[in-house]
Amino acid sequence: MKPVTFVLCLLVLGAHMLLVFAVDCEISGHKFKTGEKYTPEGRCLQYSCVGPKKVTALGCPVIATLKPCKMEEDLSKPYPGCCPKFNC
Secondary structure, eight states: OHHHHHHHHHHHHHHHHHHHSOOOEEETTEEEOTTOEEOOTTOOOEEEEEETTEEEEEOOOOOOOSSOOEEEOOTTSOTTTTSOEEEO
C-alpha cells in the first residue's frame, strides 16, 4: 500500500508543478502566464498574455502639433507614462 501512496503523491506533485510553472506566452525570452503583462526595458509598449501563445501589444498613440514644441518621453516610467508628450 505504501508504494501506491508514494506514486500517487508524485503524480499529484508533478501535476501541481506543471500548473504552477506553466508558461503561456514568450516575448524575446521573457516568459509569462495568461493575464500577466510585460513591458520590455527601454521600450514604451506593453504586452499582455491573453491565452496560450496569444499576445496583444499596446503602444503609444501617434501625436502631432502645429505649435513649435519639444517632444519629451521618459522610458524609466511604466507604460503608458513613458509615452511621448509635447512640452509647449
